[in-house]
Every structure is written in C-alpha cells, then in structure tokens.
Amino acid sequence: MTLPKLQIALDHNDLEGALADVFNVGDVVDIIEVGTILCLQEGSKAISCIRSMYPDKIIVADTKCADAGGTVAKNVSDAGADFMTVICCATIPTMQAAQKEVKELQVELYGDWTYEQAQQWRDIGIKQAIYHQSRDALLSGETWGEKDLTKVKKLIDMGFDVSVTGGLNVDTLKLFEGINVYNFIAGRGISAAENPKQAAQEFKDEIKRIWG
Amino acid sequence: MTLPKLQIALDHNDLEGALADVFNVGDVVDIIEVGTILCLQEGSKAISCIRSMYPDKIIVADTKCADAGGTVAKNVSDAGADFMTVICCATIPTMQAAQKEVKELQVELYGDWTYEQAQQWRDIGIKQAIYHQSRDALLSGETWGEKDLTKVKKLIDMGFDVSVTGGLNVDTLKLFEGINVYNFIAGRGISAAENPKQAAQEFKDEIKRIWG
Numbered sequence: 001m002t003l004p005k006l007q008i009a010l011d012h013n014d015l016e017g018a019l020a021d022v023f024n025v026g027d028v029v030d031i032i033e034v035g036t037i038l039c040l041q042e043g044s045k046a047i048s049c050i051r052s053m054y055p056d057k058i059i060v061a062d063t064k065c066a067d068a069g070g071t072v073a074k075n076v077s078d079a080g081a082d083f084m085t086v087i088c089c090a091t092i093p094t095m096q097a098a099q100k101e102v103k104e105l106q107v108e109l110y111g112d113w114t115y116e117q118a119q120q121w122r123d124i125g126i127k128q129a130i131y132h133q134s135r136d137a138l139l140s141g142e143t144w145g146e147k148d149l150t151k152v153k154k155l156i157d158m159g160f161d162v163s164v165t166g167g168l169n170v171d172t173l174k175l176f177e178g179i180n181v182y183n184f185i186a187g188r189g190i191s192a193a194e195n196p197k198q199a200a201q202e203f204k205d206e207i208k209r210i211w212g
Numbered sequence: 213m214t215l216p217k218l219q220i221a222l223d224h225n226d227l228e229g230a231l232a233d234v235f236n237v238g239d240v241v242d243i244i245e246v247g248t249i250l251c252l253q254e255g256s257k258a259i260s261c262i263r264s265m266y267p268d269k270i271i272v273a274d275t276k277c278a279d280a281g282g283t284v285a286k287n288v289s290d291a292g293a294d295f296m297t298v299i300c301c302a303t304i305p306t307m308q309a310a311q312k313e314v315k316e317l318q319v320e321l322y323g324d325w326t327y328e329q330a331q332q333w334r335d336i337g338i339k340q341a342i343y344h345q346s347r348d349a350l351l352s353g354e355t356w357g358e359k360d361l362t363k364v365k366k367l368i369d370m371g372f373d374v375s376v377t378g379g380l381n382v383d384t385l386k387l388f389e390g391i392n393v394y395n396f397i398a399g400r401g402i403s404a405a406e407n408p409k410q411a412a413q414e415f416k417d418e419i420k421r422i423w424g
Contacts, residue, residue, distance in 0.1 A: 037283055040275055043255030064278045066299050066322055071249055087278050089301040089323035093352045110278055111301035140305045
C-alpha cells in the first residue's frame with residue numbers, strides 16, 4: 001500500500017493568514033491547497049505567492065470549477081497550480097476543457113453523484129476524486145461512517161486516486177485503516193492547532209504508523 | 213408580465229478588461245455580474261471596485277458556491293454583492309448558511325438536478341434559479357431548444373424567478389416569448405459586440421418589444 005499524502009487546506013479569508021499558516025507547515029505537508037474561500041478573496045495571486053515560496057510542492061487550486069473549464073484551468077495553471085478541482089455536477093465537456101490546461105484534475109464529490117458519472121470521468125482519463133464531507137453538513141451534525149468508507153473503497157476500486165476531507169483529525173485517520181487512500185486533506189485540524197507544525201507532523205506520523 | 217431584466221456577465225481574466233466593459237454598459241443594464249473567472253482571478257476587489265462605480269445597481273457575485281456557504285456569502289456581501297450564486301449540487305445546509313449572509317441566493321442549474329431538489333430549494337425560501345446552457349456545452353454544439361424552455365417554464369410555475377444564460381443574443385430572445393423570464397444574462401453577446409453599449413441597448417429594446 002502506498003503511503004497516503006497529507007494536504008493542508010488554506011481556507012483563509014486573506015493572504016496574510018494563509019501565508020502565516022503555510023509558512024509554519026509547508027515543509028511538513030506533501031500538498032498545499034489554495035482553498036476556495038482564499039481563491040475567491042485574493043484571486044490568482046494567492047496561488048502565485050505560494051508557488052513562489054514552495055517551488056517544488058504540489059499546489060492545488062480548489063476552484064470547484066463548474067463551467068468555463070478551459071479558461072479557469074489555464075489561469076490557475078499559469079499562476080502555478082498543479083492540480084485543480086472541478087465540481088462533480090460540471091458537464092463532461094467542461095471537465096475535458098479543463099483537463100487540457102492543468103496537470104491533473106480532481107473531481108470534488110458533493111450531493112447526488114452516481115457511479116455511472118464516476119465511470120464517465122474515468123473514461124475521459126480523470127484519475128483523481130475527492131470524497132468530501134461538507135463543512136456545513138458536519139456543522140449540522142453529520143459525520144464519517146461506514147456508508148462513506150464503502151463509497152471511498154468503491155471509487156478506489158474504479159481506479160481513482162481518492163483524497164478524503166472534512167473534519168479530519170489525527171484520531172479519525174484510523175477509520176480509514178486498510179483503505180488505500182491517496183491523500184488526506186486537513187484544514188483546521190492542522191491550522192487551528194496550538195502548534196500547527198507539530199499537528200502536521202502528528203498527522204504524518206499517524207499515516208506512517210497505519211500505512212507504512 | 214413583468215419586464216425581464218438584463219444582466220451583463222463580466223467574465224474577464226482581469227479587472228482592467230472588466231472595468232473597461234462595465235464602464236461602457238453599466239448604465240444600460242439592470243444587473244452587473246462579477247463572473248466566476250473574474251472572481252477567481254482578482255478576488256473580492258473585483259466586486260468592491262464595481263460596487264464603488266455603481267452604488268445603486270444590483271451586483272451578483274457568481275461564485276457558484278459549493279461549500280462553506282456562510283463564509284463565502286459573508287465575504288461577497290461585505291465586498292458589495294447583492295446576489296450570490298450557489299451550485300445546484302451544494303447541500304441544503306450550505307445553501308441555508310449562505311442565505312443568512314447575502315440578500316438573495318441564486319441556484320445555478322448544471323448537470324442532473326431534479327424538480328424534487330428544486331422543491332427543497334423553494335422550501336427553504338430560495339427564490340432565484342439560473343437556467344444555464346454551459347459555455348463548454350455550447351462550444352461542443354448544444355443549443356437552446358424546446359426541452360430547455362419546458363424546464364424554464366416549470367421552474368417559473370414552481371415560483372422561481374428564473375434567469376437564463378448561455379449563448380444569448382438579441383435574436384435568441386424571441387425564443388422565450390410568452391415566458392415570464394426574470395432576467396436575461398449576456399456576456400460576449402454584449403461585450404464582444406463592436407459597440408457594446410449599443411448592443412446592450414438593443415437587448416433592452418428587444419426585451420421591451422416582446423414583454424413590454
């Protein structure tokens with residue numbers, strides 16, 4: 001089993017806050033995500049600033065793109081992003097247009113997607129999917145369960161590199177034991193910790209303990 | 213029948229281009245949309261700059277929000293937006309969180325939404341929906357047809373104020389004759405015209421001719 005990666009989600013309202021956090025944990029994590037909120041607040045300079053600090057890290061632009069895939073993908077790629085997210089209800093032409101302009105596309109799974117759609121994404125060559133517990137759903141009391149893990153496993157069986165995200169902390173990682181998760185995405189689980197660098201390292205250590 | 217409004221979509225890659233275009237047509241149109249591409253490129257200052265130019269126009273932030281609805285809505289509202297778009301596959305809690313922070317929410321219809329979902333949106337008090345021909349779908353040869361018009365009519369019957377968008381020009385407006393469309397959204401149909409101000413006025417005149 002490959003060691004799952006660790007991704008920090010920078011879901012800040014401003015570049016200052018994001019830079020302060022990424023400066024703490026950027027060296028520890030494998031992937032840096034410029035979150036949707038940050039993209040919408042600061043624009044493409046959020047991506048380009050972080051690229052300039054971390055020339056060799058994988059950077060994700062979490063645009064959750066739903067349309068104009070080619071333009072959005074070209075823009076974030078020009079700014080320095082390696083991966084970009086598209087929303088699962090985007091059309092296949094939108095995904096295909098985006099795919100041409102960025103290294104890898106990640107389909108972000110929200111709401112009522114189907115395995116039939118997922119197979120269409122595989123058929124056009126999309127390799128990554130993000131299984132997402134909505135922050136708002138978590139706030140309203142939903143949590144990770146067997147239903148979620150079954151879906152994650154099925155997506156992996158279909159050939160997806162699956163990232164999981166939503167309310168993750170060091171203690172919830174063991175829920176995924178035995179599942180070949182590609183990447184764990186944490187936001188506040190790291191950045192809201194008293195010592196974010198230590199929190200990121202604890203994630204890494206726990207991943208190594210379980211999957212190493 | 214109420215006179216449908218006219219909305220200019222500013223889908224520019226940079227603020228300079230958007231300001232040049234909105235400066236030409238802002239006085240003619242009813243609603244100014246800060247498009248997704250522009251939001252992602254320039255961040256919230258795209259909204260605040262246009263708000264400063266047009267203190268009394270309706271401004272839409274086309275975030276196509278899929279998660280973290282409360283934060284995204286508060287941010288665009290703080291920057292000066294009246295309306296904000298959410299993507300149809302966002303969860304109900306996301307939409308509810310967004311609703312609290314912005315004057316009106318617009319659900320943007322992409323992919324396989326259902327009338328059952330649409331009824332849920334109405335049930336939580338959402339009044340606006342955007343029926344959207346995807347730009348990428350249009351590029352791949354799809355166009356407006358009876359199937360689309362039937363859906364638009366059904367949404368209006370459900371009580372939605374329906375905006376329509378995607379490849380609209382002055383000649384396609386008559387396709388909607390007899391339908392109580394709330395708002396027509398045009399982008400390149402106006403901004404790519406030789407004389408954008410004149411193009412916007414022609415849209416307004418044709419709307420008045422058909423619905424006036």
